[in-house]
Amino acid sequence: MRGNLFAVAVNLVVLTVRSHRLHVLLIERGEQPFLGAWALPGGFVQPDEDLVDTGSRLLREETGAETGDAVVGHLEQLASYADPTRDPRGRVLSVGYLALVPDLPEPTPGSDATASAWRPVDEVGPLAFDHDHLLADGVERARSKIEYTTLAASFCPPEFTVTELRRVYEAVWRSELDPRNFQRKVTSTDGFLVPTPTLVTGGRGRPPRLFRRGPATALHPPMLRESHRVSRNGDAPDGD
Amino acid sequence: MRGNLFAVAVNLVVLTVRSHRLHVLLIERGEQPFLGAWALPGGFVQPDEDLVDTGSRLLREETGAETGDAVVGHLEQLASYADPTRDPRGRVLSVGYLALVPDLPEPTPGSDATASAWRPVDEVGPLAFDHDHLLADGVERARSKIEYTTLAASFCPPEFTVTELRRVYEAVWRSELDPRNFQRKVTSTDGFLVPTPTLVTGGRGRPPRLFRRGPATALHPPMLRESHRVSRNGDAPDGD
DNA sequence: GCAATAGTGTCTTTTAGACACTATTTA
DNA sequence: TAAATAGTGTCTAAAAGACACTATTGC
Numbered sequence: 001m002r003g004n005l006f007a008v009a010v011n012l013v014v015l016t017v018r019s020h021r022l023h024v025l026l027i028e029r030g031e032q033p034f035l036g037a038w039a040l041p042g043g044f045v046q047p048d049e050d051l052v053d054t055g056s057r058l059l060r061e062e063t064g065a066e067t068g069d070a071v072v073g074h075l076e077q078l079a080s081y082a083d084p085t086r087d088p089r090g091r092v093l094s095v096g097y098l099a100l101v102p103d104l105p106e107p108t109p110g111s112d113a114t115a116s117a118w119r120p121v122d123e124v125g126p127l128a129f130d131h132d133h134l135l136a137d138g139v140e141r142a143r144s145k146i147e148y149t150t151l152a153a154s155f156c157p158p159e160f161t162v163t164e165l166r167r168v169y170e171a172v173w174r175s176e177l178d179p180r181n182f183q184r185k186v187t188s189t190d191g192f193l194v195p196t197p198t199l200v201t202g203g204r205g206r207p208p209r210l211f212r213r214g215p216a217t218a219l220h221p222p223m224l225r226e227s228h229r230v231s232r233n234g235d236a237p238d239g240d
Numbered sequence: 241m242r243g244n245l246f247a248v249a250v251n252l253v254v255l256t257v258r259s260h261r262l263h264v265l266l267i268e269r270g271e272q273p274f275l276g277a278w279a280l281p282g283g284f285v286q287p288d289e290d291l292v293d294t295g296s297r298l299l300r301e302e303t304g305a306e307t308g309d310a311v312v313g314h315l316e317q318l319a320s321y322a323d324p325t326r327d328p329r330g331r332v333l334s335v336g337y338l339a340l341v342p343d344l345p346e347p348t349p350g351s352d353a354t355a356s357a358w359r360p361v362d363e364v365g366p367l368a369f370d371h372d373h374l375l376a377d378g379v380e381r382a383r384s385k386i387e388y389t390t391l392a393a394s395f396c397p398p399e400f401t402v403t404e405l406r407r408v409y410e411a412v413w414r415s416e417l418d419p420r421n422f423q424r425k426v427t428s429t430d431g432f433l434v435p436t437p438t439l440v441t442g443g444r445g446r447p448p449r450l451f452r453r454g455p456a457t458a459l460h461p462p463m464l465r466e467s468h469r470v471s472r473n474g475d476a477p478d479g480d
Numbered sequence: 481g482c483a484a485t486a487g488t489g490t491c492t493t494t495t496a497g498a499c500a501c502t503a504t505t506t507a
Numbered sequence: 508t509a510a511a512t513a514g515t516g517t518c519t520a521a522a523a524g525a526c527a528c529t530a531t532t533g534c
Contacts, residue, residue, distance in 0.1 A: 046244065091287075
């Protein structure tokens with residue numbers, strides 16, 4: 001086996017929806033390199049960890065919540081980044097993971113960070129390392145994946161209303177959806193939403209019903225973004 | 241930066257369509273570990289290479305053809321695999337790349353292989369390392385990606401007939417498509433196919449027209465697999 | 481001529497999108 | 508009561524799927 005060894009890190013693109021906007025979890029770096037810069041949370045893979053273990057450990061450390069794949073939220077591998085110049089310390093390969101979580105309480109900064117915060121994804125300035133690229137890939141993955149899966153519900157608490165789910169789509173896609181057609185679409189897609197007996201009172205209008213996630217993971221037919229419906233060709237959703 | 245270093249390899253899932261079946265390029269290992277076993281072609285990332293450079297270098301070495309992203313065919317990152325026990329030599333992270341190429345001449349074995357061959361993907365026995373997993377992920381990526389992109393044309397030579405393109409879909413999906421509806425669908429999707437003046441003579445029936453790939457990369461609306469159209473929920477195309 | 485393959489037209493069914501309308505709450 | 512939000516029904520347009528039909532070759 002030839003030499004040329006790498007350090008391997010996992011970096012998280014943790015997305016959530018707060019006040020109708022898509023937010024990402026950032027940390028302010030407390031170490032070199034990029035001391036004081038904002039970055040995606042991350043850490044090195046430990047000797048006996050598989051990549052996904054590192055991802056869930058980091059997610060737990062950064063958000064406090066037990067939001068692995070099993071409970072609420074969603075965690076999946078995005079892609080790996082290994083440009084030889086991406087880290088001034090040497091050869092570091094970073095495996096990006098995408099996490100979709102419900103709106104959580106304020107995060108607590110991890111050990112190597114002086115601060116952490118939720119920031120709207122379209123207001124994020126230049127980040128440390130190649131994290132802008134990672135973030136863009138994560139956001140695009142989320143945008144396209146809620147088209148043909150039920151993953152949008154990962155942004156919601158265990159019980160939620162159809163309107164809450166619609167706000168998720170609208171925030172992630174930055175577009176408005178017709179509430180009536182949306183209602184029909186999601187409630188008639190078998191296995192997407194399971195109604196509970198509970199109605200949410202205290203609001204302004206007719207009390208909405210609470211739903212839980214159903215067993216379905218794929219949406220057929222998919223829910224297409226308007227930008228995808230308008231033109232017939234268009235740009236590439238690149239593969240990596 | 242904490243220690244715990246990895247060797248980083250790239251492994252290729254090279255797919256093509258030969259005689260109406262989806263094939264993958266395999267090598268017979270000429271070195272330990274897994275000496276004599278069949279495996280996906282691969283190699284280590286060299287000091288100044290980015291991952292995609294390693295991928296295209298390996299693809300060139302194994303297929304002989306210049307089939308990077310630019311020419312014909314397609315190369316994209318799949319996912320990374322780093323189970324601590326996946327390689328008996330120690331900690332090796334493998335970055336999987338998916339390559340879609342036209343039907344090429346017989347491959348020439350690389351340096352660390354005693355043989356290489358195209359094998360139908362559904363007749364591939366247990367492979368070395370975790371390459372069965374990698375292959376399954378690659379095939380599923382190809383199956384789903386030709387639904388909403390024009391990547392199926394990457395399996396074709398620069399000029400091809402509509403029937404050849406349909407054979408690609410049928411081989412990758414293992415299902416039959418209506419030739420007439422398929423024809424209308426692909427020729428009416430803007431930017432997918434560009435007609436040439438050439439008709440292919442010498443065949444049995446009416447001579448078909450040759451087409452080239454157009455500029456479109458995305459298919460809107462997508463071309464859905466029958467399995468996806470039949471039921472409304474169904475199983476998960478998992479994210480990583 | 482007939483068989484085979486390429487390609488078009490047309491009808492039916494399904495789905496998306498627009499939007500009128502009903503239902504149930506708070507103020 | 509009016510205003511607000513939830514949810515249903517219905518019409519239209521677009522697309523998928525079935526399949527009759529025409530076009531052009533080799534035999």
